[in-house]
Amino acid sequence: MQTVHVVILIGYLVLMLGIGAYFSRRSRLRTGDDFLFAGRRLPRVVLIGTLLATWVGSGTIVGGANFAYTYGPLASLFFFAGTPVGIVVLYFAAAKLRALSRYTIPDLLEVRFGLGVRMVGAVVILLAYIGITAYQFLGGGYIVSLVTPLSTGQATALVALVVTFLAVSGGMFSVAWTDFVSALVIVVALLASVPLVIGAIGSPGDYLAQLPERARTLSGGLSGTQLLGYFLPLLLLILADQNLYQRLTAAKDEGSARSSTAGFLAGSFVIMIPIAILASAAAILLPRLEDPDAAVLSLASEGLLPAAIGGLLLAGALAFIVTTATSFMLSVGGNMLYDFYVRHRRTEVPGPARLRLHRLAVLVVAALAYVLGQFFPSVLELQIYSYTIYGVAITPAVLAVLFWRRVTTAGALASMVLGTATLVVWEFVLGQPREWNAVIVALPVSLLALVAGSLLTTPRPAREENPA
Structure with missing residues (x-):
């Protein structure tokens, strides 16, 4: 345990809590729309930062590092x-998403398919997003336990409490601004760490030469089908991620939504490439690492980086995990409020009441996510499960809403139900045959059901596609 690391982590947490407290003021936060969309007036640079920090969380810093450490x-x-x-796909859909300005993905689905599809979609998102929140808690716990005397379980509980406070206090305002700060911290830390770690090995040539044999191959020893099983869940989630859609809705206008997506694309490379290099370099410097989830983080905790840079790296990693968790909690809390409560009330729910109910929903999500995290020992395992259930049940229907006018309610519903059922059978009944991730079989089933169901039935009349 290095004192510098602890000081930097504490400083980061204090800063995040301060931002949350600032934006919790009534002058900033008055209605449910303020809580979920930050009043639809986020500056462009903050929107880019929150898109990046929302997407890059424990799944990248921990789960992705595990993959790079293991396979190269x-x-x-x-x-x-x-x-x-x-x-890239989101870039072309960004303006349309901003124009639609729906509260949730199921809200968007109802416009095209009706209430039944909305409710099925809401249940699926609830399951997937609580899982994603759970592995953010686990990832944050890993980091805190590396540099403090706390056990992983105690550290996970601490992270859950901090995340819950940030999500409940200032809503999208606090989440977006903490995202922006976190993005700056992690980018600086990653870019500064790469040359230092490569220097500890010797040179770029030494780094490549000393990689384990399978890590020097394009496949890392995996089959093409196995690689596809890791590629698809991430792609399917981002294509219809409710979090990202809500951030694009929070943009000032359609032009800001699209230009922010371009900035998001550029920023993603600045994050992913250094993580791949650092995690694979850890396989050389720390070849007997017991927990590959901590591949990047151990470079700091084991003293392979200067204390200040290592502290920033740990703080930046924790920052992304915390902000991603707050984003998903805020988002799925919106599903509970708008899809399960507001949608079925006969009378209008006033803005202040929505604010209170949304905060209560976030507390429920936090409790459920913490409990779920106790059943998955690996962040990577929980990550792939959560991405896949979302990708096979939600993404095909959402993309059809945006890009295929012939899709029908029957097709969307068949896609959701059969895709999810196939995933459950493959993972939990058959035990993942041939070590293929469930997406390999569940996605084709979902797509075939969507197309066949749509071609065999009649689309809803155009006049019914508009919300009342």
């Missing part, structure tokens, strides 16, 4: 590639 930097390109590919 080249194979990790397949793991991370879903992010830039998905952002």
Whole structure:
């Protein structure tokens, strides 16, 4: 345990809590829309930062590092590639998403498919996003336990409390601004760490030469099907991630939404490439690391980086995890409020009441996520499960809303139900045959159900697609 690391981590947490307290003031936060969309007036640079920090969390800093440590930097390109590919698609959909300005993804689905599809979608998002929040708690616990006397369980509980406070206090205002600060910290830390770690090995040539044999191959020893099983869940989640859609809705206008997506694309490379290099370098410097989840973080905790840079790296990693967790808690709290409560009330819910109810929903999400995290020992394992259930059940229907006018309610519903059922059977009944991630079989089933169900039934009349 290095005192500098502890001081920097404490300083970061104090700063985040201060931002949350500042934006919790009534002058900033008055209605449910303020809580979920920051009044739809986020500056462009803050929007870029919050898009980046929302997406890059424990799944990248911990789960992605595990993959790069185990299979090498080249194979990790397949793991991370879903992010830039998905952002390119979002770039072309950004203006339309801002114009639609829906509260949640199920809200968007109802416009096209009706209430039944909305409710199925809301349940699926609830399951997936609580899982994603859970592995943010676990990832944050790893970091805190590395540099403090706290056990992983105690550290996870501490992170859960901090995250919950930030999400409940200032809503999207505090989440977006803490995201922006976190993005600056992690980018500086990662870019400063790469040359220092490569220097500790010797030179770039020494780094490449000393990688384990399979880590020097393009596949990392995995089959093409296995690589696809890691690539698809990330891609499918980002294509229809409710978090990102809500941030684009929080933009000032449609032009800001699209230009912010371009900045998000550029920033993703600045994060992913250094993580792949650092995690694979850890396989050389720390070849017997017991927990590959901590591949990047151990470079700091084991003293392989100067104390100040290591502290920034740990703080930046924790920053992204904390901000990603707050984002998902805020988002799925919105599902509880708007999809399960407001949608079924006969009378209008006033803005202040929505604010109070949204905060209560976030508290419920925090408790459920903490409990779920106790059943998954690996961040990477929980990450792939959560991404896949979202990707096979939600993404095909959402993309069809945006890009395929022939899609029908029957097709969307069949896609959601059969995709999810296939995932559950493959993972929990059959035990993942041939070590293929469930997305390999669940996605084709979901897509076939969407297309076949749509072609065999009649689309809703155009006049019914508009919300009342």
